Amino acid sequence: MAYMHIGKDFTPPDVPGKVTGRIKYAEDYTREGMVYARLLTSPIPHARVLDIDASAALAMDGVIGILTADDVYPDGEPQSTGLKILTNEPTLVGEPILALAAVDEKTAESAIAQISVTFERLPFVLDPLDSLQPGGADAYNGGNTFVFRQGFVEEKWTADQVASFRAGNEPTAEPQQTVEYGDLDAAFGESSYVYEGTFTNAGYPHHSMEPRSALAYWEDGKLYLHGGSQSLTAFADGIAGIIGVPKEDLVFVNAATGGGFGQRARAGSIPVYAVPAKLSQKINRPVMMRATREEEFTFGGARQGLTGWIKVGFKPDGVMAACDLWIVSDNGGKGGGADAYSAADCISVLYQADAVRFRGTAIGTNTAHRGAQRGPGQNQIAPIISPILDVAADELGVSRLDIRKINAAMTGDVGGPQRTPFTSAYMPEALEQAAAEFDWEGRQSRRRQTNGSKVIGLGIGQGYHNAGRSGMDGIVMMGADGRLKIHNGVGNLGTYSYASTSRAAAEVLQMPWESCDIITGRTDLHLPITSPQDGSNSIFTNTRTCYGAAQDMLTKMKEIAATDLGGDPTDYDVSNERVHQIADESVGYSYAEVAQRAIELGGKYTGSAELPEELAEWTQIAVSRLEGTGFMGIFHDPRHEGNPPGFTVTACEIELDKETGKIDILEMISIGEAGTIMHPKGMDNQLVGGAVWGIGLSAYERHLYDPQNGLPASTGYWQSKVPTYLDTPVKIETGWVDLPDPENPVGARGIGEPSMGSVSAALTAAITDALDGHIFGASPITADMIINHVAGTSEEAVPLAQNNFRG
Amino acid sequence: MNQKLTRRRFIKGVIASGAAATSTAAWYSATGQERPSGFVERLVRINVNGQVRSVDVEPQETLASTLRYKLGLTGTKLGCNRGECGACTVLVDDVTTYACSVLTHSMKNGRIETVEGLESANGDLHPVQQAFVEELSPQCGYCTPGQVMSAVGLLRANPNPSREEARHAMSGNICRCGSYDSYLDGVMRATELIG
Structure with a gap:
């Protein structure tokens, strides 16, 4: 289909501000009378605050006030998992205990040093399996796991059960969760190759570039909060409740966000933004809370570490018959996510196994709080399963490409334990395209070639994430100047989806891009609700809402023109910023004229009547403030059917040095399968960005904790081993399938998360290939592990341990 | 200094x-x-x-x-x-x-x-800035000013770097979004704009 905007490159309006430094992040703002907050955080991993003596600090010149957990939770702290604003019951190092405001940061820091906090030290634990041991420490007050409607409970295995798991055997304890479909025993019975083994995925921090600073002040009865979030209206909607301010009285200002990767999507993951808001309310001054890198490590969360056992069976022709997965999740100090279940879901989707069983148990540790991080679960399992496919392929005499094609998801298939049909799926096409553009077959002659201590490895891998939601709202406006104003509540986290989804509205109205304005960046510009910008959903979800709102405006334009100029609305079309009769284009209105007529007519044309009944509360507030100010198109999106998947395929060639353990990625290509491509350069960015994350997952990033004191050692970029220019290929090639999805009006789906999984899968497969099929069963595979393997020594200090050097 | x-x-x-x-x-x-x-x-x-x-x-x-x-x-x-x-x-x-x-x-x-x-008096972007816009080099943008300055420093010292040389010269700048490839595209485009 020939589009005016869809599939074409453009410059999102915030890009010039990013290259000139003009665009403002939260900490770039100032406010008259602004004071500064600093946090006193827990220096120990598990404790109870017995007493706080701030008298000396409060007596200091320049100190204005403090905020404690007792202030923010006068009825007691919530007894559940999840981050708190402030706490007297810290369960990880760095958790905020109190905040102090002073005229400058130096004074605030000096005053913090004068506060005496008496802690009761409590036992701490860094590894979930240690906590499961009889007598093992519990991460939380009241247990080591949280059960819905029961609260904290303590779960223990027998010493033999823990030891057996660490020794590489299937766990025999009762899991907290079991999900399965198909006849597992029968499927394994049909298998001619079965792999069984344990694995670990290390948790590691998000480390967004922008530390989570925030500025808050109260003005004319409204709270103005400057912060950084992945989402805009969805975040504001949630943080209003956490702060305790009516939604209509909160203005969230967030023009740009310095990275999110899952942990800035929802308000519950940044409750610390309530600190400047509540402190400002208490002392009646604007409060800037600047976050340090170390604090960002603490606020910013981390990926769940997974400790698992996997058994996979393949039929003689390479079809995956069964997968049995048992995972103990590291839930960190504040509870975690559903990564483990998503891992099983991913295997079901990507490899279409006849039978899958997932068993899982989530256990807390006194480490960083865990939550969604780019492909949570799907991407941890990618580097685990991919080498298993390769070894199975070699054993069965099937090519490594063919075993993926044999098991590939396609339109008409279902996936996941719920057996949900895909809206569309073109994985075979993506595999073919990657193989062709990479010359996969031609390169096979290079496989395992050696040059001194260096050996070539080839890898191919797949990524998946569910990539679309629905049920949100859209608003477009037009004034008498005829410009199209697309009110977009999508956050600006760097994907440019706030802009590319807006182009769906411009497409409907055939509006030149230079005649469009995206209204975004702060909620007092009256924005509709969106789903949070996580889960690769924004493109699918918000092209639906923008498209729908523009369709509503188009319908109204035709109604007005037909009423005023004669004929039926179906006699009219739009082009060149005019609504006109199809038969005689001279009969019609310019957009400026039809907008003027809409404003004169009022009622449903200006948002005063006949609004969709299902509009979210947030959207209703926006509409009430826009009512009568212009020509309005408004839309509530009904729910879609099926699972819109985002798929990627990556192929790479590496050179692995057996003497140093160093990996050089010589060439890499990633192919996206995400329906219609909205914005090629944006797509390219998601593919190459995901690639860097996949390289980090497979080869570098991990938590490290001091086992004696529970102190985090990866609070900075260097220790955390975030990939740099030199850890990534000099060029990453990209491409895409570009076939439309029928459940989206422009055919688009998301891609941000799978782009990481396929790279991790391919890179780990290439490492396995270079080492003659050795399966590490781990992410990351560090240089030390490679050297130890080559030397024939143990790869891990403590089997299956989390938050240490192995995993 | x-x-x-x-x-x-x-x-x-x-x-x-x-x-x-x-x-x-x-x-x-x-x-x-x-x-x-x-x-x-x-x-x-x-x-x-x-x-x-x-x-x-x-x-x-x-x-x-x-x-x-x-x-x-x-x-x-x-x-x-x-x-x-x-x-x-x-x-x-x-x-x-x-x-x-x-x-x-x-x-x-x-x-x-x-x-x-970096911008000229008439508001024109520096070639590195212009190239970064054209190549959509930034993602979240928080590291972008630092990337811009490293690229400007590189091109003053070496107006025609290879992509490999650029990669090394820029390696002191982390991009958590992983936009390294797009920044390198931008640096190479800037060499063309500078001529």
Whole structure:
């Protein structure tokens, strides 16, 4: 289909501000009378605050006030998992205990040093399996796991059960969760190759570039909060409740966000933004809370570490018959996510196994709080399963490409334990395209070639994430100047989806891009609700809402023109910023004229009547403030059917040095399968960005904790081993399938998360290939592990341990 | 720039002092200067983007703090404030410098350039900025000013770098979005724009 905007490159309006430094992040703002907050955080991993003596600090010149957990939770702290604003019951190092405001940061820091906090030290634990041991420490007050409607409970295995798991055997304890479909025993019975083994995925921090600073002040009865979030209206909607301010009285200002990767999507993951808001309310001054890198490590969360056992069976022709997965999740100090279940879901989707069983148990540790991080679960399992496919392929005499094609998801298939049909799926096409553009077959002659201590490895891998939601709202406006104003509540986290989804509205109205304005960046510009910008959903979800709102405006334009100029609305079309009769284009209105007529007519044309009944509360507030100010198109999106998947395929060639353990990625290509491509350069960015994350997952990033004191050692970029220019290929090639999805009006789906999984899968497969099929069963595979393997020594200090050097 | 002060020496001084980087003693230890008796001069003149600015600077104040909080040049970002990420990269006498890791007092004789100083008087973007726009190099954008300054520094020293050379020259700048490939596309495009 020939589009005016869809599939074409453009410059999102915030890009010039990013290259000139003009665009403002939260900490770039100032406010008259602004004071500064600093946090006193827990220096120990598990404790109870017995007493706080701030008298000396409060007596200091320049100190204005403090905020404690007792202030923010006068009825007691919530007894559940999840981050708190402030706490007297810290369960990880760095958790905020109190905040102090002073005229400058130096004074605030000096005053913090004068506060005496008496802690009761409590036992701490860094590894979930240690906590499961009889007598093992519990991460939380009241247990080591949280059960819905029961609260904290303590779960223990027998010493033999823990030891057996660490020794590489299937766990025999009762899991907290079991999900399965198909006849597992029968499927394994049909298998001619079965792999069984344990694995670990290390948790590691998000480390967004922008530390989570925030500025808050109260003005004319409204709270103005400057912060950084992945989402805009969805975040504001949630943080209003956490702060305790009516939604209509909160203005969230967030023009740009310095990275999110899952942990800035929802308000519950940044409750610390309530600190400047509540402190400002208490002392009646604007409060800037600047976050340090170390604090960002603490606020910013981390990926769940997974400790698992996997058994996979393949039929003689390479079809995956069964997968049995048992995972103990590291839930960190504040509870975690559903990564483990998503891992099983991913295997079901990507490899279409006849039978899958997932068993899982989530256990807390006194480490960083865990939550969604780019492909949570799907991407941890990618580097685990991919080498298993390769070894199975070699054993069965099937090519490594063919075993993926044999098991590939396609339109008409279902996936996941719920057996949900895909809206569309073109994985075979993506595999073919990657193989062709990479010359996969031609390169096979290079496989395992050696040059001194260096050996070539080839890898191919797949990524998946569910990539679309629905049920949100859209608003477009037009004034008498005829410009199209697309009110977009999508956050600006760097994907440019706030802009590319807006182009769906411009497409409907055939509006030149230079005649469009995206209204975004702060909620007092009256924005509709969106789903949070996580889960690769924004493109699918918000092209639906923008498209729908523009369709509503188009319908109204035709109604007005037909009423005023004669004929039926179906006699009219739009082009060149005019609504006109199809038969005689001279009969019609310019957009400026039809907008003027809409404003004169009022009622449903200006948002005063006949609004969709299902509009979210947030959207209703926006509409009430826009009512009568212009020509309005408004839309509530009904729910879609099926699972819109985002798929990627990556192929790479590496050179692995057996003497140093160093990996050089010589060439890499990633192919996206995400329906219609909205914005090629944006797509390219998601593919190459995901690639860097996949390289980090497979080869570098991990938590490290001091086992004696529970102190985090990866609070900075260097220790955390975030990939740099030199850890990534000099060029990453990209491409895409570009076939439309029928459940989206422009055919688009998301891609941000799978782009990481396929790279991790391919890179780990290439490492396995270079080492003659050795399966590490781990992410990351560090240089030390490679050297130890080559030397024939143990790869891990403590089997299956989390938050240490192995995993 | 005060040639006696290197980042390594600064950090060594901090470590040797056994105190945080806010220690005045650390500053003198790092620079090798004698501590003056009486007082430390606070009002200093520094040359920023071609303008001499007179600014009240504390002895331990970093250049990043001065630029952002005294001069309002918030294009220079603080990602780590510990010399790891490069978001605060500026040019001092054409040399890429982490503004979080040098003290403003050491800048008295230096010519400092920040991202705000790159545009021409008529508002045209610098070729690196223009190339980064054309190639959609930024994602979240927080590291972008630092990436821009590293690229400008590179192209002044080497107007026609290979992609491999550019990769090494830019390697002091972390991009958590992983947009390295797009930044390198931007650097190579900038070489074309500069001609």
